[in-house]
Amino acid sequence: MHILVVYPYIPYPIDRGTYQRVFHLLRELAREHTIDLIALSENGERAEHRGIFEAFCRKVVFVPFEHPPWPRLFPNRLLNPLPTTVRHWWLPQLADTITEMLDQSSYDMVHVCDIVMAQYFLDDHLQIPLSVDRSRVDLQFQEEQYARMPKGLKSSLLHHEQIWKLRRFEHKVARRSSVQVVCGPDDEQFIHSEVSPNVPVQVVTNGVDLDYFSPSSSEVSRDPSPTVLYCGAMDYMPNIDALRWYFGEIHSYLKKAVPDLKVLIVGKSPVAEVTAYGDLPDVTVTGGVPDVRPWYRRAWAQIVPLRIGGGTRLKIPESMAMGTPVISTTIGAQGLHLLHGTDILLADTPEMFAHYTERMLHDEVLRKKIEDRGMQTCRSRFGWPGLGQQLSSYYSQHFQPAEDSHEHN
The missing domain is CATH 3.40.50.2000 (Glycogen Phosphorylase B;)
Known part of the structure; x- marks a missing residue:
């Protein structure tokens, strides 16, 4: 299969927990499938590690960007239907890169990391199956985080505004998703009870590099x-x-x-x-x-x-x-x-x-x-090869390769 992968960061060096998951799953997927990678490079950082990914990806494109300023409460935030934490990740240069890659090559599916990257496929590129790998379920995370934060009138109002928008966005992502990949059965249960009972969910637990950590x-x-x-x-x-x-x-x-x-x-x-x-x-x-x-x-x-x-x-x-x-x-x-x-x-x-x-x-x-x-x-x-094989096999079983999955030019 030919898979387009879209990440909101370059997961190398592996100095955060989420980077461990996405890096190792990407490398394991590449053992059986052809992978093209698009990743955001904040301020051009980490781009020097391109060779790490070129060792197992067919094509690697890093998109430099700067985080835009957080919007003013009114009118920018309140009148925008997207949650602020999602809208913050909308970047025209990334949208253009995705379109260019899809125009140049045929892909059997797209694998994105977290729902902030799913937004690029909700209204466009609807013909291609979409898998959303979720290092956390955003709606669940924000509700649990709010329960531990000091409460005030402003923070309470902003939280409820954010949760209302995020819930709507989660529903939209669920309708578009061919599968959502989560870290545990608790995440699966939350999605099916609070977001959508119908969206396919595949549990791939987190693992460890057993050669490195011993x-x-x-x-x-x-x-x-x-x-x-x-x-x-x-x-x-x-x-x-x-x-x-x-x-x-x-x-x-x-x-x-x-x-x-x-x-x-x-x-x-x-x-x-x-x-x-x-x-x-x-x-x-x-x-x-x-x-x-x-x-x-x-x-x-x-x-x-x-x-x-x-x-x-x-x-x-x-x-x-x-x-x-x-x-x-x-x-x-x-x-x-x-x-x-x-x-x-x-x-x-x-x-x-x-x-x-x-x-x-x-x-x-x-x-x-x-x-x-x-x-x-x-x-x-918890070895990554076994966990990666689990995800790779799921993709092979559920997404049929396109008849012409080769370069157009």
Whole structure:
């Protein structure tokens, strides 16, 4: 099959969770299908990595752009039927590039990343099947995020305006989609219950590069003192909220039970609130690091106190693959089908989260059991080749190649 792929960014270097998913799935799709790639390059950045994609894509086009300013509330935002978060990604130069590519070549389908790229196919190019790969379900994410934000009259009104428009837009994308690819069954359930019961949904869970993330990939030893890690992009609202909950309601419980506890916060672009946690005793905020694997190996366990779902949750399979056991909220581990007490420990209240973290740190037998089982589970279920094959097979079964899928000129 010939597939046109459209991304809102260049997913390399792989320094964000979403980049891991889209990069590895793209590479796996290219093993069986011919891929042409269009990707946005913000301010021309990351374009020097073209060769990485040319190694497995037939054609690679990077479209430079600058984010437009956010519109004024009135009249630009309120009178526009599109959600602001979607309209922000409408770029005439990208629309022209898509049209040019479709005019030059025959494609059996288009694969886009997230609904902001789906908007280019809602009123135009209606003849070609559309697959929307969703690293998160936007409507679900924004509703959960709003539930954790401070409330005020203005923020409440803007939220309801955004949700109303986003819901309408989600319905339109669902009608146009030949399939939506999501990270977990919770995302599938939300789409079918809140957006459309009829849109085809294919679940492709997130995975891990098992060659890169393995205990043998780092010679670093465990820290001598009990140490927990939280890893992720530290300018991403769910991660900020997770740390806010942990330090506001969990850390004091845990510190009493484990007085010599050390906390590592590892991830790029920490906002001021996250940076401030580094002023606490025995808390280290690293910012971006060139290689996260040594930090995984230093930690005795990773904590994932997420309260906002809809994300890629790649930190959990990464940690498990590195042999670092995980304590998570249920929502943090949604879609991964991990067994509490076997693959992972799950807790949803501050008291239980602190309790299970303390058990993980003090009970070496339990920690070793979950460490070993986590690595086994990763090897059997979370390797990208198997997940990519799952998506590739779905496309082959559901989208017939065009009779003439070769260059027109």
